[in-house]
Amino acid sequence: MTLYLQFIQRSWPLLCFGFVSIFWGNFGQSFFVSWYGAHIQESLGLSAALYGSLYSAGTLGSALTIMAVGGLIDRWPLQRFAAAVGAGLMLACLIMLVSYHAITLLVGFYLLRLCGQGLLPHTAQTTMARYFDADRGKALSLSASGVPVGEVILPLLAVALIGAVGWRGSWLVFAASVPLLYLPLILYFLRRAPQDTNTPPVQQAKAHNDTSMGRRQMLRDYRFWLALPAVLAAPFIVTGVFIQQGFILSAKNWDPLWLASCFIMYGVAHWLASLLAGVLVDFFSARRLLPFMHAPLIAALGVLGFCNGQWVAPVFMILLGTTIGVVGPITGALWAEVYGTGKLGSLRSLMTAFMVLSTAISPVLFGALIDAGITVQGLFGSCAIGAILASVLVSFSYPRLKLD
Structure with a gap:
């Protein structure tokens, strides 16, 4: 502090x-x-x-x-x-x-x-x-x-x-x-x-003879495409979870008021994790933290998919809030570290568009899977596997760059 x-x-x-x-x-x-x-x-x-x-x-x-x-x-x-x-x-x-x-x-x-x-x-x-x-x-x-x-x-x-x-x-x-x-x-x-x-x-x-790269260079960089699933995984999954929370309430037999009360824990975890992540980014760099940032998301999905009981709701919401808090500073600092700051607005606007599109897709996809009869274990287990694969892919992207 x-x-x-x-x-x-x-x-x-x-x-x-x-x-x-x-x-x-x-x-x-x-x-x-x-x-x-x-x-x-x-x-x-x-x-x-x-x-x-x-x-x-x-x-x-x-x-x-x-x-x-x-x-x-x-x-x-x-x-x-x-x-x-x-x-x-x-x-x-x-x-x-x-x-x-x-x-x-x-x-x-x-x-x-x-x-x-x-x-x-x-x-x-x-x-x-x-x-x-x-x-x-x-x-x-x-x-x-x-x-x-x-x-x-x-x-x-x-x-x-x-x-x-x-x-x-x-x-x-x-x-x-x-x-x-x-x-x-x-x-x-x-x-x-x-x-x-x-x-x-x-x-x-x-x-200042800045050598910052723009959208064209970023989109041609194979490492960007290895990192993209990890960058989009948290907003994609979290939006789908929130929009389809009725499915979760039904599957877990939770009272809506109980889940709503757990949003306080979500907000506190979000804020505290964000402050901690800010310090870690400055100490280690965003590139080094990328492969580890989805650990709380994977844990949250595992708890939600395969555990039962009233205790699952607060644990899940704390882990989810931690995820959003950690991901924000890491992905926010990433593009400046890798591509420079001269054209940062152009790069970030493209990533914002990708994020908004992903959050528009996930509720529709989750809804289609739920209508098709997928179980809570199948849905969130699949999401956890996806987050793990994204973390593996990102391990071969920017963290391989030599850090200053």
């Missing part, structure tokens, strides 16, 4: 920029939007299937757009890029306010997922990985704390606002928070950051 306190004291302006960017990005995360599902369906007269289809379509559209616009963070000053994404989030909230038709709702979902789930976290984590070298892991962990903080605060705020001003009125409040809070805060923090965030990173790289 002392390492973190010393680091925060030295670098608080840019760390605060990353934290608030990820915190405001929570407006586009599924855990937040889910609180509006019933209200939206009732107001617009949508079936659950149509509502889900609109949300999935908006998510997939945002993934494709991120690949096109995410690289602008390499060519624009950070202030301009962050302000543009913030304006996009404000527009998304305003469209949600005036959504009286399915098409309007689709546009709202698209912009929420693009700016909230995609570009604001992309902005924060690209900035952390780019401007911090020796402390990259800790920077990624601290900025990512905006997610668990949002998971605690924002659902309560949403419920309170819906009760006070209605679900539409609450989106007006969130839209107003961007120009009144988010934009002034990030400008304040960036003005006080010792790093040069006014010069576009590509120009900085040219001035």
Whole structure:
């Protein structure tokens, strides 16, 4: 903890920029939007299937757009890029306010997922990985704390606002928070950051003869394809588990309230594991940690698939939270370590798109397997085998590079 306190004291302006960017990005995360599902369906007269289809379509559209616009963070000053994404989030909230038709709702979902789930976290984590070298892991962990903080605060705020001003009125409040809070805060923090965030990173790289590689070189590197299954395994599997938790409740005979209470343990484990992983990344490097990062995921899947009893739920959720906490800083630091920081925004936007696509596929695949009659042992045992194979493949990728 002392390492973190010393680091925060030295670098608080840019760390605060990353934290608030990820915190405001929570407006586009599924855990937040889910609180509006019933209200939206009732107001617009949508079936659950149509509502889900609109949300999935908006998510997939945002993934494709991120690949096109995410690289602008390499060519624009950070202030301009962050302000543009913030304006996009404000527009998304305003469209949600005036959504009286399915098409309007689709546009709202698209912009929420693009700016909230995609570009604001992309902005924060690209900035952390780019401007911090020796402390990259800790920077990624601290900025990512905006997610668990949002998971605690924002659902309560949403419920309170819906009760006070209605679900539409609450989106007006969130839209107003961007120009009144988010934009002034990030400008304040960036003005006080010792790093040069006014010069576009590509120009900085040219001035320093940076040899950073871009998407083309990354996609031609066979080691990238060996690492990709491991990078995507955790978000793919965890999303499938959460979306299909009804299958788990039925198979394990758990009370929904019992599993819901275990989410507190998940959040705490997520946060603590992320802080620990940040220190480990700085000490060992992300490349060396890659083959081991899925150990808690494999253990979680084994416990869930082959053990029974009420005790399984908290153990499983703690292991799952540990997985997400560990994977974030390791994969976040990986691309900067291997390919440099000059074109990092372009690389990370491509990986964000891959991640979003994988999380769109897993609920459908899990649902098809469940409908086909797969057992809980078969489903999660198969996932564990997949995670093991991904860990074996990644052992032959970047960790084989000579470390500085």
